[in-house]
Amino acid sequence: MNDAKTCQHTTELLSGYLDGELTQQQSQLVTAHIQQCQACGSSYRELQQLQSTVQQAHYPGMEEQAIQKLLSDPASTTLQTISWLAIVTSLTIAVVFVVYQFLLDSIMPWYEKLFVSLFWGGGIGLFLCVLRQRLIARKTDKYRKVNL
Numbered sequence: 154m155n156d157a158k159t160c161q162h163t164t165e166l167l168s169g170y171l172d173g174e175l176t177q178q179q180s181q182l183v184t185a186h187i188q189q190c191q192a193c194g195s196s197y198r199e200l201q202q203l204q205s206t207v208q209q210a211h212y213p214g215m216e217e218q219a220i221q222k223l224l225s226d227p228a229s230t231t232l233q234t235i236s237w238l239a240i241v242t243s244l245t246i247a248v249v250f251v252v253y254q255f256l257l258d259s260i261m262p263w264y265e266k267l268f269v270s271l272f273w274g275g276g277i278g279l280f281l282c283v284l285r286q287r288l289i290a291r292k293t294d295k296y297r298k299v300n301l
């Protein structure tokens with residue numbers, strides 16, 4: 154069955170053949186044909202060469218992907234989350250403790266208490282703001298990754 158129809162059929166399958174996407178039967182058909190048909194054999198080799206050139210051009214991108222994968226692997230993401238939780242928890246405990254001590258302090262006059270409260274309240278507010286922005290930025294990064 155070495156006619157024009159077989160050649161056309163083989164040509165259509167070549168790309169899938171190179172990508173390993175064909176069924177075993179189709180793949181065997183292509184293998185047999187490109188061995189006996191010179192025209193299809195040479196277009197197979199051309200396509201193969203073209204594909205390896207394209208793959209080489211894509212290599213840096215693939216390496217970048219591997220780095221991204223390494224950075225976002227579950228172990229380091231979990232560790233990062235735990236570290237963040239630890240920092241936030243320790244800060245919360247410290248703040249509660251300091252505020253508790255501060256409110257119990259009866260020597261300090263009320264206006265001084267008010268001043269210190271406002272100062273620290275503002276500082277903590279700013280910190281929470283930055284923390285929130287960081288968390289939103291992390292979420293956006295994840296979305297960007299999915300889009301790629």
Ligand SMILES: [Zn+2]
Pocket residue numbers: 159160161163186190191192193194
């Ligand atoms: Zn052929």
